[in-house]
Amino acid sequence: MPASSTPSSQLNTASVPNQSTRLPDHPPPSRPNRPKPNRAKLAYDIMMIVVISIDLLLISIDAILMSNFSSHVAEWLRISEALLWYQNNLHDPLRTAGGFFTIFLIAELLLRWAIAIKDNVYYRWFFFPFVHWYEVLGCFPQLRALRLFRAVIIGRRLYQLGYQVLPQPWINRIKFYIDLLLEELSDRVILTTIQNFRQQLTNPETHKSFIESTIARNRREIEAAVLSVLRTELVPKLQALTAASGGGSILAREMGGAIEEGLANTPELRRYLRMIPIAGSLIESQLQHVGHNIGENVVYALNKRLLDPERLDELMVAIASGIAQIDTDNSALDALVSSIIDDSLTEFEAQVKVQQWKHQDMLNL
Secondary structure, eight states: HHHHHHHHHHHHHHHHOOOOTTTOOOOOOOOOOOOOHHHHHOOOOHHOOOOOOOHHHHHHHHHHSSSSHHHHHHHHTTTTTHHHHHHHHHHHHHHHHHHHHHHHHHHHHHHHHHHHHHTOSSSSSGGHHHHHHHHHHHGGOOOOOOGGHHOOOOHHHHHHOOOOOOOOHHHHHHHHHHHHHHHHHHHHHHHHHHHHHHHHTTHHHHHHHHHHHHHHHHHHHHHHHHHHHHIIIHHHHHHHHHHHHTTTTTHHHHHHHHHHHHHHHHHHHHHHHHTTTTTHHHHHHHHHHHHHHHHHHHHHHHHHHHTSHHHHHHHHHHHHHHHHTTOOOHHHHHHHHHHHHHHHHHHHHHEEEEEEEEGGGSSSS
């Protein structure tokens, strides 16, 4: 019927993918999603970084030209009249312009504080000046250099959004010097800490307390380490030694011979046996042979029992447990631990003293 053939034909056509609508075998790689910056906020950040840069530039120029160093340089270059003209005519207007910049920054800070309170940006309304402490302190004329932090933070935010604020070589050099400073500071702290620790270990009471507490905290680890060494080193060597001696046959023959020789060298036994007529010498010979066999059988039995995997493992566990419970009041142990600690601190100190920044190509050393 036509009605029944239509669904099947649609099903068949739907099951075969169209060449034009077929998905690609390998989807295109996804690009990292960067947050789309707000244009108004972006323009505001750029404006603020320009304003702060101009303010800091004017402050730096004025501070340099008003210093005694500039006066000496001007006398040497014979431009003292130009410097005096600046100090008499441009210094006060620049200070006035700096005051306007300060007023603008204070008003901008208060406005952002009000917006943060309105939008509930922080948990409490008075958290804003503590979070932006460098901006609050930078409003004071004596601390205007802190405004540089604001410019740096704005530049970092623009860099994270994908805008190249500074040339990449500048950024690489700034990162290099920051890493250099942090590495030197951390090295000094670590070396001072190592030296203080060495001085503390020179005290016998502190040294003994350190060893006792260290061993007491790590008894389980010591037992596990010793047991692992015994299982991997001692057990195979015992089994190999037994196999090399023919399953203990050499030791068994030596033990049997020793018992036989002991019976032969016992004069009391020989005297009593010779008191027995006719059979005395025969009994003596058979008794020595039996003693030889007993010695061999004892050795074979001991090998079988002691070298049994389960019994041998129990023995290793007992040995490791005994070593872990070692008494810390031991001069040899104290000397060993002291040597290990000193060698470890020396190696660590030598590694810390290696200045990694010298191995970079930034300074071309």
